[in-house]
Every structure is written in structure tokens, then in C-alpha cells.
Amino acid sequence: MADKILKELTIKVWRQKNAKAQGKFESYKINNISTGTSFLEMLDILNEELVNGGTEPIAFDHDCREGICGMCSLFIDGRAHGPDDDITTCQLHMRKFEDGATITIEPWRAGAFPVIKDLIVDRTAFEKILQAGGYISVNTGGVPDGNAILISQDDAEEAMDAAACIGCGACVATCKNSSAMLFVSAKVSHLAKLPQGRVEAARRAKSMVAKMDEMGFGNCTNTGACEVECPKGISIANIARLNREFLVAKIKD
Amino acid sequence: MTVLNSKIPAGPIAEKWSSHKAAIKVVSPANKRKLDIIVVGTGLAGGSAAASMAEMGYNVKAFCYQDSGRRAHSIAAQGGINAAKNYQNDNDSVHRLFYDTVKGGDYRAREANVHRLAEVSGDIIDQCVAQGVPFAREYGGTLSNRSFGGVLVSRTFYARGQTGQQLLLGCYASMNRMIGQGKIEMHERNELLDIVIIEGKARGIITRNLVTGAIERHSAHAVVIATGGYGNVFFLSTNAMGCNGGAAWQAYKNGACFANPCYVQIHPTCIPIHGEQQSKLTLMSESLRNDGRVWTPKKKEDAVKLQKGQITANDIAEEDRDFYLERRYPSYGNLVPRDVASRAAKERCDEGFGVNETGKAVYLDFKYSIERLGKDVIEARYGNLFQMYEKITDQNPYELPMQIYPAIHYTMGGVWVDYNLMTNIPGLYAIGEANFSDHGANRLGASALMQGLADGYFVLPYTIGDYLADEIQVPRIDVNHQEFVKKEKAVTDRMTRLYNIKGSKSVDSFHKRLGNIMWEYVGMARNEDGLKLAIKEIQKLREDFYKDLRITGDYDAMNIELEKAGRVEDFIDLGELMARDALDRKESCGGHYREESTTEDGEAKRDDDNFAYVSAWEYQGEGKDPILHKEELVFENVKLTQRSYK
Numbered sequence: 001m002a003d004k005i006l007k008e009l010t011i012k013v014w015r016q017k018n019a020k021a022q023g024k025f026e027s028y029k030i031n032n033i034s035t036g037t038s039f040l041e042m043l044d045i046l047n048e049e050l051v052n053g054g055t056e057p058i059a060f061d062h063d064c065r066e067g068i069c070g071m072c073s074l075f076i077d078g079r080a081h082g083p084d085d086d087i088t089t090c091q092l093h094m095r096k097f098e099d100g101a102t103i104t105i106e107p108w109r110a111g112a113f114p115v116i117k118d119l120i121v122d123r124t125a126f127e128k129i130l131q132a133g134g135y136i137s138v139n140t141g142g143v144p145d146g147n148a149i150l151i152s153q154d155d156a157e158e159a160m161d162a163a164a165c166i167g168c169g170a171c172v173a174t175c176k177n178s179s180a181m182l183f184v185s186a187k188v189s190h191l192a193k194l195p196q197g198r199v200e201a202a203r204r205a206k207s208m209v210a211k212m213d214e215m216g217f218g219n220c221t222n223t224g225a226c227e228v229e230c231p232k233g234i235s236i237a238n239i240a241r242l243n244r245e246f247l248v249a250k251i252k253d
Numbered sequence: 254m255t256v257l258n259s260k261i262p263a264g265p266i267a268e269k270w271s272s273h274k275a276a277i278k279v280v281s282p283a284n285k286r287k288l289d290i291i292v293v294g295t296g297l298a299g300g301s302a303a304a305s306m307a308e309m310g311y312n313v314k315a316f317c318y319q320d321s322g323r324r325a326h327s328i329a330a331q332g333g334i335n336a337a338k339n340y341q342n343d344n345d346s347v348h349r350l351f352y353d354t355v356k357g358g359d360y361r362a363r364e365a366n367v368h369r370l371a372e373v374s375g376d377i378i379d380q381c382v383a384q385g386v387p388f389a390r391e392y393g394g395t396l397s398n399r400s401f402g403g404v405l406v407s408r409t410f411y412a413r414g415q416t417g418q419q420l421l422l423g424c425y426a427s428m429n430r431m432i433g434q435g436k437i438e439m440h441e442r443n444e445l446l447d448i449v450i451i452e453g454k455a456r457g458i459i460t461r462n463l464v465t466g467a468i469e470r471h472s473a474h475a476v477v478i479a480t481g482g483y484g485n486v487f488f489l490s491t492n493a494m495g496c497n498g499g500a501a502w503q504a505y506k507n508g509a510c511f512a513n514p515c516y517v518q519i520h521p522t523c524i525p526i527h528g529e530q531q532s533k534l535t536l537m538s539e540s541l542r543n544d545g546r547v548w549t550p551k552k553k554e555d556a557v558k559l560q561k562g563q564i565t566a567n568d569i570a571e572e573d574r575d576f577y578l579e580r581r582y583p584s585y586g587n588l589v590p591r592d593v594a595s596r597a598a599k600e601r602c603d604e605g606f607g608v609n610e611t612g613k614a615v616y617l618d619f620k621y622s623i624e625r626l627g628k629d630v631i632e633a634r635y636g637n638l639f640q641m642y643e644k645i646t647d648q649n650p651y652e653l654p655m656q657i658y659p660a661i662h663y664t665m666g667g668v669w670v671d672y673n674l675m676t677n678i679p680g681l682y683a684i685g686e687a688n689f690s691d692h693g694a695n696r697l698g699a700s701a702l703m704q705g706l707a708d709g710y711f712v713l714p715y716t717i718g719d720y721l722a723d724e725i726q727v728p729r730i731d732v733n734h735q736e737f738v739k740k741e742k743a744v745t746d747r748m749t750r751l752y753n754i755k756g757s758k759s760v761d762s763f764h765k766r767l768g769n770i771m772w773e774y775v776g777m778a779r780n781e782d783g784l785k786l787a788i789k790e791i792q793k794l795r796e797d798f799y800k801d802l803r804i805t806g807d808y809d810a811m812n813i814e815l816e817k818a819g820r821v822e823d824f825i826d827l828g829e830l831m832a833r834d835a836l837d838r839k840e841s842c843g844g845h846y847r848e849e850s851t852t853e854d855g856e857a858k859r860d861d862d863n864f865a866y867v868s869a870w871e872y873q874g875e876g877k878d879p880i881l882h883k884e885e886l887v888f889e890n891v892k893l894t895q896r897s898y899k
Contacts, residue, residue: 002562002610003527018810036527038645044532044761051759051814056806059813061320063493065533067641068418069324084644091644116464117811124441127321131433135426136385140305140710141376143383147340150394159387160412163419167323190385197385 003036006094010102011046013058016115019122023115025104035095039082040065040072042094060119065090067231070166073173074119075106080170080229088168088231108173112180112216123169125215126183132211133204134187136197149195159193162186164232171226171234177218182226184212185242186234192245202249209246255871257510257882260671261365266890267347270369273672274715278722285310288721289473289729291458293445293500295322295428297421297702298685299479301709304427307436309714311721314471315428315437316460318444318495318816323425326481326493327705330417331538331638333399333409334381334702336374341398345406347371354700355891357403357590358665358693359843359859361513361867364890365672366690373711374703378410380710384423388412401698402539403590403898409699414538414638420702424709443469445500446744446819448476448507448681449736455681456730457737459744463816466809468744470737472730474721475680477713478504482664482686484517486824486831487776488768490661491523491536497820498827501668501687509676510869510882512689513666514827515835518696518844519777520662521594522655524645525614534660535645537617538638539698542587544622544631545655547594549606549615551575559608566608566616566654577601585898592695592844592857593898595659599777600855602658609656618654659777663701665692665844666834669869669884673716674708680720684708689867694843751818752808756801760817763798767791767821767828775832780848784836791829798825830870830879837881840864852895861893 009030016023030046037045040062047057063071072089076082082092097103105119113121163186171182188205191197197204220239227236262273280288288311292303295317307313317325337350350371355362378396382388388410389397398407412419431437442463449457449472457472483498484490505511522537550556551573558564577597579586589597598615601607608614623631628651632639639650646656668676668683670690675682685705692700731737774787798821804814841850841857842864850858867884 034528034530036647037530038532041530041532045530048759048761051803051805052757054803054805057813059811063319063324063495064326064329065494066329066535067644068329068415069319069326069493071319071324086640087644091641093645093647095647120811123320127429127432127439127441130426131429133433135430136383137430138383138427139308140301140380140427140714143379146338146375146378146382146388147395149382151390152394153390153392156387156390159385160419163387163412163422164415166418167321190387194385194387196383 003034006033006035006097006099007031008100009033009097011105012102013105013119014107015058015118018117019114033094035093037094038065038090039076039092039094040090058119059117062090067091068166070168073108073121073168075108075173077104080174081231086231086233088166108169110172110178112178113169113172125217126167126169126180128215129180129184129208129211130187133207136191137200151194155193159190162190162193162234162238165234166232168231170229170231172217174225174229175218176223176225177221179220180212180217181220181239181242182230182234182236184208185238188245189238189241192241201245202252205242205245206249255510255677255882257669257677257869257884258671259363259884260673261363262672266364266368269365270372277716277719280718280722280725282310284725286312288312288724289314290475290477290717291316291471291473292477292479293458294325294479294481294687295425296325296327296479296481296685297424297705298687298709299477300325300421300424300428301706302477302479302684302713303437304424304431305710305714306717307431313431313437314440314473316440316443316445318442318463320441322428322439322441323421325421326496327702328418328421329493330702331414331536332401332540333411333416333699334377334420335401335408335699336378336410336703337371337408338375338378340396341407343406345408349406350374350408352891353404354691354697355693356896357697358695359857359896360693360861360865360888360891360893361842361886362693363690363886364888369712370691370704370707373707376711377703377706381420381423384426386412386419386423399540400543400588402542402588402594403585403697411540414540414635417702420706424706444816445503447740448503449740450507450678451730451734451736454679457732459740461748464811466812468741470732470741472732472737474724474727474730475682475717477682477684478668478687479684479709480687482667483824483827484661484664486767486828487661487771488764489526489531489534491520491534494533497823499820499823501683502823502827504668504676504678504681504683505872507678508872509678509681510669510871511830512669512867512869513834514831514870515775515838515845516665516694516843517661518591518663518665519595519659521591521598521659522617522657523660524642525609525611525656525658535641536662537642537655537657539591541617541635541638544634545587545617545619546576546621547578547587547615547617548574548576549601549608553605556606556608560610560612562610566618582898589898590695590697595777596846598659614656614658616654617657619650620654623651663696665689665694665696669867673719674713675716675720682713682717684713694845748815748819749808751802751822752804752815754799754802756803758801758803760802760804760814760821763794763802764821764824766794767825770794771828775828775835778846778848779835781836784832787832788829791825791832795825798822834868834870837868838864859895
């Protein structure tokens with residue numbers, strides 16, 4: 001498992017000055033990258049070289065670098081979060097690439113996620129959907145004891161499976177329709193599986209779906225691509241559950 | 254000169270918080286609507302405070318540097334959250350949690366604050382359950398618990414290995430509800446660069462909009478700093494890349510005292526450094542020590558072979574394995590507190606028993622628990638952590654033991670606050686990791702989440718009312734006030750100065766240099782000569798930084814180099830203050846280990862006669878030495894003893 005050195009790589013990356021400017025691909029060479037280095041560390045090194053050469057570094061979103069904050073994005077060689085399964089870009093390591101390779105890096109491409117600069121996109125549309133109903137309406141204080149309402153282990157586990165979503169947007173970027181159904185359904189399912197969330201499940205499903213449509217995300221045509229690229233393995237079974245919740249809510253209207 | 258008053262209420266410890274709550278002032282609903290509060294940072298402390306205060310009726314303005322409030326680094330906390338629920342019937346209680354926390358902090362925390370923390374801990378769990386946090390549960394439907402370092406009961410609640418994520422999504426959901434109702438005005442990608450003080454009271458902040466580069470003014474009747482810790486002073490840490498000490502540092506530069514800056518937690522179980530190209534370190538949850546056994550080879554020749562890659566852990570016979578934590582600390586074994594476990598790992602590696610190519614790693618082995626419980630059980634408990642480990646290291650921890658090494662993780666020091674969580678600047682508050690008050694010189698595992706949420710849900714929303722009750726006649730603060738104009742100009746001057754240095758070296762190169770100085774001299778073991786040298790080296794680094802920094806890109810637009818430059822400028826100053834504080838504190842305590850103050854068997858040796866105080870540093874201006882204030886720590890309910898986990 002000893003690390004090897006990748007002597008030369010070509011990085012073909014999307015550069016765009018700001019939201020209004022025209023973007024284009026630029027290519028850069030980078031040398032002597034250890035296979036034990038993470039993908040974003042490789043970009044750090046490239047950026048250091050760009051700064052030293054007097055050029056502006058490549059802007060990309062990233063923060064926790066341990067696959068949980070959901071800030072990093074990047075479409076790498078045609079795949080959201082790059083050529084590995086069940087990980088985010090920050091967990092991708094250079095051992096997944098061959099020496100001499102050309103690596104193509106693009107931002108998420110979706111109408112609802114406009115580019116801010118280079119590889120950084122604006123995912124505020126996700127937050128707007130959450131603000132529309134992705135919560136349980138309970139104030140701080142005055143709640144029952146944690147064990148007052150028993151929850152079966154299966155329900156708690158299923159809720160947790162859905163709650164594991166990190167809201168990175170890979171599902172939208174991967175979907176040919178730029179649909180946000182996997183993201184929305186994960187939040188709806190997480191709360192609908194718990195007795196505390198059942199109370200306002202119908203209202204939640206309706207308002208989140210309405211907001212999703214308003215924000216310009218596409219429709220779901222059940223291609224399943226989102227599930228394949230989701231770094232946290234969120235299942236499209238959640239979409240079926242959302243459809244059911246939504247239908248039931250609409251029938252009641 | 255500033256006089257610090259901790260405002261600890263009188264009376265027996267178990268009654269202080271309730272009698273204080275009964276005594277402080279309350280703002281009427283009609284008046285809450287007229288009051289604005291700024292909350293900087295949206296982690297567990299900031300998020301829970303913003304949501305709770307908005308629910309109460311205040312107008313809240315929340316700020317974060319990320320693209321969404323739900324990305325704050327609380328999200329990365331893995332193992333769990335403590336609460337004195339006694340659901341396991343193992344004789345846990347508020348007093349036991351209080352005692353464990355004071356002892357775990359090596360008797361350098363304020364008793365009254367810690368007791369309050371233990372008192373509200375149970376309410377936090379109830380609140381999170383009501384928000385839909387999917388905590389682990391037993392077959393019967395009740396909540397599950399596990400054990401953590403430094404305690405003898407099971408009081409840690411968890412949601413797989415993603416507890417921080419789930420708690421943060423819970424309080425972020427509460428924030429979202431308030432954003433949707435217009436009670437919270439959310440400012441993402443926006444970073445605090447100064448605090449505005451008018452007639453002695455905190456009245457607003459100056460920020461930089463990270464998308465447009467514009468310098469902005471925001472006003473309020475009170476300002477809350479909830480921006481976490483300053484572990485990134487060390488460059489390599491388990492903190493997120495953007496975590497910074499900027500807001501806390503601006504509080505300091507505006508007159509708030511900075512307390513115990515030298516108390517840094519070094520977490521024992523992190524993935525070892527792979528080489529020069531490393532950008533950050535990844536934590537492996539402390540919960541793993543419930544089922545993993547820590548060891549190094551007994552024989553040096555085995556260690557040498559491991560370092561050369563000639564053999565693997567599985568080639569070492571059972572009798573040749575040294576389970577050094579179980580050997581040295583039979584009663585707590587693998588679950589000793591973090592500072593003790595970290596030092597023990599360093600000791601083994603310094604003696605030449607390290608197990609990887611750099612010699613800076615020990616084993617955390619699950620073989621024994623897999624034999625005892627089966628692979629399925631271990632996978633259910635830690636599956637996501639094992640997957641994370643394998644993706645980073647390319648090794649399968651079900652087959653080979655994990656390699657781990659200590660890394661910078663958390664800062665117990667922070668902005669000095671009184672019992673109300675207010676700094677010595679009226680109207681300026683600090684909560685969560687950003688303040689200093691609850692963890693003493695060492696934080697116990699699963700207590701950071703507890704403290705962040707305690708401050709935000711159940712302490713600040715009450716105590717801030719005591720201050721704001723006297724502010725109800727004050728109209729909305731005008732951002733055209735001369736103090737706002739002055740501070741905006743100061744921020745613009747500072748940023749343009751950095752931008753216009755036009756030197757030859759990147760921000761990261763200075764940050765790495767600072768990190769090396771800090772790790773070498775202000776890290777796991779400190780001594781007088783090293784600390785003095787560190788101060789000199791940092792001063793030299795500062796000179797070079799102002800002479801030779803290079804920032805490319807545009808000034809008045811998104812500029813990732815300029816963002817980092819401001820943060821590193823603060824880190825340089827912070828690093829120097831940390832070294833000064835470490836130099837002053839000649840004793841060893843918790844995470845602060847002075848080589849001059851140790852027991853015969855190499856444990857940290859406190860000096861209660863001379864150092865049972867909080868060191869609170871007051872800024873005196875650029876280039877001048879800060880003044881040290883000492884807040885005496887009085888222990889009425891816990892007997893001070895040499896901490897022992899043997």
C-alpha cells in the first residue's frame with residue numbers, strides 16, 4: 001500500500017470569473033503528486049503553483065474535508081465527486097488516477113445552481129426548499145422526555161438512512177433533468193418515519209415540493225442516476241415515499 | 254484597567270442556576286420584537302441560539318462563512334453527546350456528570366458553569382428528539398447509550414457515527430423555520446472582520462461579503478460570537494479548512510479578554526500524516542475506543558520491521574503486543590481521557606515503537622471485539638468510520654488494525670465570559686467552543702456538542718434578556734453612526750494593506766510555517782526555552798508576512814487568497830498569545846504539558862497553590878505586551894486531587 005508518485009498530470013478545469021462572465025476550460029500541468037494525496041490537496045498544490053506564478057488560483061468549495069459537511073462539489077471526469085463510489089470529492093484520493101492522465105473538472109451543471117466563480121456554484125435553492133418545510137414545528141423547551149415516545153429501532157434506523165443526506169447537490173448535478181427529488185425526498189422521509197414528524201407530514205411534503213418546482217429544478221423521470229452518484233447512498237426508495245406522502249396530502253385537500 | 258467579575262451567583266451549587274434565573278430580568282414579547290441580535294457562526298451553539306432567540310421573538314441576524322448554515326464544523330462531530338439522564342440505571346446523575354467534567358478538565362474550569370451544563374444536559378436530549386434527531390434506539394424503542402473516555406458510566410447518546418451532523422441538522426431545521434417566518438435574516442458566505450462598539454456597548458459588526466468582496470455594516474442591540482475554536486493555528490488539525498479565530502480575535506482586539514489560550518486539545522485517534530502534501534487531518538471517533546484496543550509492539554525489532562514495511566500487525570504474536578493503556582491505566586484502560594491517551598501514544602512513538610513508515614502511529618485494533626461480538630455488530634456500530642478510514646488509507650480495518658496518531662482537535666481556551674456568557678464588553682457574548690468556560694484544561698469526549706447546545710438552547714436565551722431588558726428604549730442602531738464609518742474604514746485599510754503587499758509567497762506557505770512552529774514548541778510537550786523561541790520565531794514570521802505576502806486575483810470580488818490572508822494574520826497573533834500563556838503557566842494541567850512539571854511516572858503535575866486561576870489576557874495595542882488578569886478558581890464542591898485513571 002505504499003504510495004507511488006504520479007509524475008505528470010494534466011488538469012483541465014472550468015474557469016469563470018463571475019456569474020455573468022463567459023467561462024472556458026483551461027489546462028494546467030502538475031507534477032510529482034503522491035497517490036496518497038487527496039484530490040483537493042492536489043488542487044491546493046496546483047493553486048500554490050498558480051499563486052507563485054502570479055495567476056489567480058482556482059476557486060472551489062470545500063470545508064470539512066472528511067466527507068460530511070457537503071460543501072465540496074466538482075464534476076470530475078464526467079462523474080459527480082469523481083471516479084470512486086460512496087464518497088465526496090474531498091475523500092477522493094489520487095490513487096484512483098493513472099500517471100499521465102488528463103483530469104477534467106467542472107462545476108455542478110444545473111439551472112438552479114448558477115456558477116458564482118470557477119467551480120463554485122450557488123446552492124441557495126436547496127436552503128429555500130428546507131425553509132419551506134424541512135423541519136418539525138417545535139420551539140425550544142416544553143417538549144416531552146426523550147423516552148416518552150418509543151420509536152422502533154427499524155423506524156429510527158430508516159429515518160437515519162434518509163437523514164444521512166449531506167445536501168451536496170450531486171444528485172441534481174447527475175440527473176439529466178436536474179431534479180432535486182432525491183434531496184427533497186430524503187428530508188421528507190427522515191421526518192415522516194418518526195412519530196414527531198408525522199404530525200405535519202402532509203403539509204411538509206406539499207410545501208417542499210411546491211418550493212422545489214418554484215426554484216426551477218427539473219422533474220424526476222426515475223432514471224436512478226442520482227442514487228448511483230449519491231456519496232451517502234441515499235436510496236431512491238425515498239422518492240417513492242415522497243410521491244406517496246405527496247399524493248396522500250393532495251387527496252386530502 | 255479592566256476588572257473582571259465572573260458574576261457567579263451565591264448559594265449552594267445545585268441552586269445557583271435556578272436562583273439566578275429567578276433573579277434576572279425578562280423582556281416582554283412586545284419589546285422583544287423591537288430588539289435585534291447578531292449571531293456570528295451557525296454551528297451547534299450559534300444555530301441553537303439563533304433559532305431559540307428568534308422563537309422567543311427577537312429579530313436575529315445570523316452569519317456564516319460557508320454557503321449554508323448547516324455546513325458548520327459541528328457537523329463533523331462523530332461520537333455523541335453526553336447527558337445525565339441515567340437511562341442505563343448505572344448511577345449517573347447531574348452531580349456525577351459535573352464531577353467527571355471538572356476532574357476531566359484537570360480542575361481548571363469554573364464549578365458553577367459546569368454544574369449548570371450538567372443540569373441542562375437532559376433537556377438537550379429531549380429537545381433534539383422532539384426535532385426529529387434519529388438517535389440510536391434499543392429494540393424496545395428507548396434511547397441507546399455508549400461510554401466515552403474519562404467516565405465510568407454510559408451517558409453518551411449517538412446517531413451512528415454522525416451525531417454532530419444530526420444535531421446540527423436538527424437546530425438548522427429550527428433555524429430554517431424561523432428564516433421562513435422572517436424572524437432570522439440569514440447571511441451566508443459572509444465573514445466578520447470587526448466589531449462595532451458604541452459608547453462601550455457592542456452594537457454591530459463589519460463583514461466582508463465573500464461573493465462580491467463588499468465590506469458591509471450590520472447593526473444590533475447585542476452581538477453573539479459563536480465561531481468555534483482556533484485549532485487551525487497549527488495549520489494541520491481536525492478542524493475544517495475555513496475554521497478560524499477571526500471573530501474571537503476581533504473581540505480581543507476590541508477589549509474583550511482572551512482566556513486560557515494555551516489550552517488546546519490533542520485528540521489521540523486521528524489518521525496519521527501521510528506526507529508533505531497533507532492539508533488537514535481526519536479524526537477517528539473516540540467511540541472506537543469502546544471496542545478497539547490500543548497497542549504497539551513490545552520488541553523494538555518488530556517496530557523497526559513494521560516501519561520498513563517488512564511485516565504487518567498480524568505477524569506480531571499475541572504475547573509480543575504491548576497494550577500500553579491497559580498496562581498503565583488498568584481501571585480506565587483504553588478509555589482514559591484524551592490528553593492522557595495522546596501523551597501515552599507520543600511516549601511510545603518517541604521511544605521508537607511507532608508502527609508506520611514515519612514511526613508516528615500506534616494501532617487501534619478491532620480484532621478482539623470482532624472475535625467477541627462478530628463483524629456484523631462492529632459494522633453496525635462503526636461502519637461509516639471504517640469506510641472513511643479505508644477510503645483515506647487504502648487499508649481495511651476489519652483485517653488490519655487502524656493506525657492512529659494524536660492531532661490538534663479542539664481549543665478549550667477562548668473569549669473570557671462571565672456566568673451570563675457575556676464578555677467584559679457589555680452586549681458582546683461568546684458561546685460554544687468560542688468561549689473558555691466549561692472544559693478547563695481538557696475537554697471530555699461528547700461534551701462539546703453538549704456545551705454548544707446548552708449555551709444556545711438553554712443558557713444564552715435567558716441570560717441575554719437580563720442585558721436587553723435595559724435596552725428596550727434604544728431604537729434600532731443606525732449603521733451610519735460614525736463608529737460604523739470608522740470601523741469600515743479600518744477594515745478596508747487592513748484588507749487593502751494585505752492585498753497590496755505584492756510579495757512573493759502564498760498565504761498557505763506562511764500558514765504552514767506557523768503550524769510547524771506551533772506543533773514543535775507549543776504542541777504536546779512544552780518547555781520554557783522552546784516557548785521563548787516560539788515567540789521570537791512567530792515575530793519573525795509576522796515581519797516576513799507583511800513584507801512578502803502575495804495575493805493574486807481581484808480585490809473587490811470573490812478572492813479565496815484574501816480570505817485566507819485575513820485569517821492567517823489573526824492566527825499569527827493568536828499563536829504568539831498562546832505561547833505567552835503557555836510560558837506563564839509553569840504547571841502541567843490537562844492538555845497543557847510543561848516538561849518542567851511532571852510526576853515521577855511522567856504524568857502531568859498540577860500546581861494548585863500557584864496556578865488555580867483562569868488567565869485572561871487584555872489587548873493593549875499593536876506591538877505592546879498584553880496585560881494578564883487572573884480569575885481565581887474557587888472549588889467548594891470538588892476536592893482537588895492529582896487526577897488518576899490508574
